[in-house]
Amino acid sequence: MSNFKVSFRENNNVHVMDLKGYLDAHTTPHLEEAFEKLIAEKKYNILVNCKDLSYISSAGLGVFMAYIEDVRMNKGDIKLSNMSPKVFNIFDLLGFPMLYEIFKDENEAVKKFEAKS
Amino acid sequence: MNPQPSIKRSHLLDSAPLFEFSTLVNSTLDLKFILGSVLLTLMAKLRVTKSLVLLKTGEGKFRIENCKGVGSELLRKEIRLARPPKKDFAVSQVSSPAWKTFYGAGIERIFPIVSHGKVLGYFGIGGRMDKGQVSAREKEFVDIFINVAASAIDKGIAFQELRSVNRTLDGKIQELKTLFELSKEFTAVIDRERLLKLFGFTLMGQIGVNRFAVCLKDGGVFASRLDTSALLTFEKKIFSLVTSPMRVADFPKRKSLAAPKSACEAAGITAIIPLQSQNEVKGIVCLGERLRGGGYSQADLEFVYSIGNLAIISLENSRLFNEAIEKQKLEDELTIAREIQNGLLPKSLPEIPGFQIAALNSPSKQVGGDYYDLLLTKRGKLILAIGDVSGKGTPASLLMANVQATIRALVPFDLPLAECTARVNDLLFENTGANKFITFFWGALDPVSRSLRYVNAGHNHPFVLRANGTVKRLGEGGLLLGIMKALAPYQEGSVKLETGDTLVLFTDGVSEAMDNEGNEYTEERLEAFLRTVISRTPQEIVSAVQEDVARHVSGAPQSDDITLVVAKAV
Structure with a gap:
């Protein structure tokens, strides 16, 4: 049994991925599949809601790196929201706030997507 | 007749904002906030339009941490002082070229920030609105004021250092966690593609690079947004050159390495890390530019070296395992053949x-x-x-x-x-x-x-x-x-x-x-x-x-x- 789950939904034309559980080297393929799926469907406005994400490892962060350029080349973005302080600390430690917009609340991020389009 | 009472009165007048200031800067450990407050208070008190603050960053080295009213190009600028002065002075009276730049920017007077006998840095002010000189009374205020500020700055610096040490430690812990997690996961994975992918994701997440390539001696190349084909025409040279992590800029200046070096530069490869197992280079990892810019620290390269060596061992194991499986398959097939043949007789x-x-x-x-x-x-x-x-x-x-x-x-x-x-x-x-x-x-x-x-x-x-x-x-x-x-x-x-x-x-x-x-x-x-x-x-x-x-x-x-x-x- 995997203790990591990705589910999809939409919020005002933004494709939201809800991450739940423990994202490490072992569960990374699930997130990879999730991104592959959205990109295959040409859904480039991606918001990753981390409310129920309890842990993320470097390999998990790497998945975001792998797709960011493709997504931005298609005029989309990967934004993140609702991180616990523990999860944010890992993002921060590895310099991700310089590369990704991270929001406290999902709706703020959605508004940012709207403002751009 | 006797000016004493009026001075006393003004002292009293001064002491209220001084007390307020002291409470403010001592209520926080945020160095940036402290420095900003100090500059603003100084400017208000002395009616100057320009100010800046330098803090010591090393022996004889000072950096401009904050400035107001002067060009922002001065910010983060570093100056070197052979003998850092311990007394305040007018910039016009010194000849050191370091200070001259400040004079050009309109900074006229420099005050040292001294705490426990050590120079922590300097305040500089200039552009006095009334064009007048700093009076003795003002000077007295500034001295007390800077004394109060110095102790707050001292604490702020100590706190910042602590925080930076903590962050470095957090970073190291994260690296160790990653290494531990990978070594655990690598032993459980035998699929070569999956291994390389996992290595790639970890590299991307930990180092913040999305352009890299893993080139193996057996000819396998696993690349993400990096073309190594030109470099690999010099495969032998590169494999024997890179026995430890190396930046392309640090390639030895040898004629024979000029071509591989320019191949790297053309492809955007900035560093090469060997993959070693049993003291033999079995492959290399090429790194492109970091996504957020900036070069790789030695620690970054060492980290890639560590996870690379973990990966290559697993890749070798995976190869051996697959060979064993192939052999088994072949034998299974022969068993089937033998059974068919046997059944026909x-x-x-x-x-x-x-x-x-x-x-x-x-x-x-x-x-x-x-x-x-x-x-x-x-x-x-x-x-x-x-x-x-x-x-x-x-x-x-x-x-x-x-x-x-x-x-x-x-x-x-x-x-x-x-x-x-x-x-x-x-x-x-x-x-x-x-x-x-x-x-x-x-x-x-x-x-x-x-x-x-x-x-x-x-x-x-x-x-x-x-x-x-x-x-x-x-x-x-x-x-x-x-x-x-x-x-x-x-x-x-x-x-x-x-x-x-x-x-x-x-x-x-x-x-x-x-x-x-x-x-x-x-x-x-x-x-x-x-x-x-x-x-x-x-x-x-x-x-x-x-x-x-x-x-x-x-x-x-x-x-x-x-x-x-x-x-x-x-």
């Missing part, structure tokens, strides 16, 4: 009056395509067939099954052997293609007339060893089966077997059995040996030939199937 030998019969099939490790069959027709004749299918393993076994099925289907029609042979040939040719063929001999033995009618389609000529000591070889027939449609009809031969005469069918696995020097057993030796054992029963003859072949090869591995069929008229 007659389980028991038919009995026919006046004849004794024995047969042997000893498959080699690779399973060649030998075949023999013995069956009785409705009219009581014995069909003896032997063949050798081209190729080895499962394909040969399946073809052999085809031959057997065709023959068994045709025998009940009781057609003449020659015609049957042509039909078998045509069927095989249509179903297999010209690259597959079969050497084939078969005969129909009539127990009443004791005559054997036979067709030899390219097979080793069987022996008939007569009781009187003569030997006849059975060669009548035609082309081997399956290479072309039968144009000319096959010829039938006929031979009569008298009491004591022995018919020996064999495949080239017998005559071509090789010893370690490559010497074949040969048909001559087979004939000579058969003569010596001719008086024995068929079963004894089969065993004796098998032993003699074994004596010849003396331990060399059996390269082809060995098949023998012996029938003796009694």
Whole structure:
């Protein structure tokens, strides 16, 4: 049994991925599949809601790196929201706030997507 | 008359904001906030429009941490001071070029920030609105003010250092966690693609790069947004050069390295890290520019080196594992081939009056395509067939099954052997293609007339060893089966077997059995040996030939199937 789950939904034309559980080297393929799926469907406005994400490892962060350029080349973005302080600390430690917009609340991020389009 | 009271009064006036300021800057450990507050208060108090603050960053080195009213290009600028002054001074009165820049920016006076006798940095102010000089009273205020600020700044610096140490530690802990997690995961993953992907994700997440390539010595390249093909034309040079992590900018200045270096630069490769296992470079990791810019620290490169070496060990293990699986697959396939072949051979030998019969099939490790069959027709004749299918393993076994099925289907029609042979040939040719063929001999033995009618389609000529000591070889027939449609009809031969005469069918696995020097057993030796054992029963003859072949090869591995069929008229 995997203790990591990705589910999809939409919020005002933004494709939201809800991450739940423990994202490490072992569960990374699930997130990879999730991104592959959205990109295959040409859904480039991606918001990753981390409310129920309890842990993320470097390999998990790497998945975001792998797709960011493709997504931005298609005029989309990967934004993140609702991180616990523990999860944010890992993002921060590895310099991700310089590369990704991270929001406290999902709706703020959605508004940012709207403002751009 | 006496100015004292007014000074005292103004001191009192000054002390309230001073107290307020002290409370403010001491209520926080945020250095940035402290510095900002200090500058603003100073500017308000002295009515100046420009100010800046420098903090010590190392021995004799100071950096502008905050500035107001002067060009922001000064921010983060570093200056070097051989002897940092401990007293305040007017910038116009010193000649040091470091301070001159400040004068150009409108900074006129410098005050040292001293705490516990150590210079922490300097405040600089300028652009006084009333163009006047700093009065003695103001100077006194500034001194007290800077004293208060100094202790707050001192604490702020200490806190910032602590925070930076903590962050470095957090970073190290994160690296260790990643290493630990990877070493755990790598041992559980044996799929090469998955291993490389995992390595890539970790690299991307930890180092913040999305352009990289893993180039392995065995030729495998796993790349993400990086083209290493030009670099890999210098593979040997690079693999021997990079025995520890190396930035491309740090390549030794050798003429022979100029081309690989420019190949790196053209492809955007900025660093190369070796993948080592047992002190041997088994591959390299090439890194492109970091996504957020900025070079790689030594610690970054060391980290990639560590996870790279973990990965290469797992990749090696995965390779060995896959090889073992391939070998197992091959063996499984051979087992299947052997089972097919075994299933095709007659389980028991038919009995026919006046004849004794024995047969042997000893498959080699690779399973060649030998075949023999013995069956009785409705009219009581014995069909003896032997063949050798081209190729080895499962394909040969399946073809052999085809031959057997065709023959068994045709025998009940009781057609003449020659015609049957042509039909078998045509069927095989249509179903297999010209690259597959079969050497084939078969005969129909009539127990009443004791005559054997036979067709030899390219097979080793069987022996008939007569009781009187003569030997006849059975060669009548035609082309081997399956290479072309039968144009000319096959010829039938006929031979009569008298009491004591022995018919020996064999495949080239017998005559071509090789010893370690490559010497074949040969048909001559087979004939000579058969003569010596001719008086024995068929079963004894089969065993004796098998032993003699074994004596010849003396331990060399059996390269082809060995098949023998012996029938003796009694």
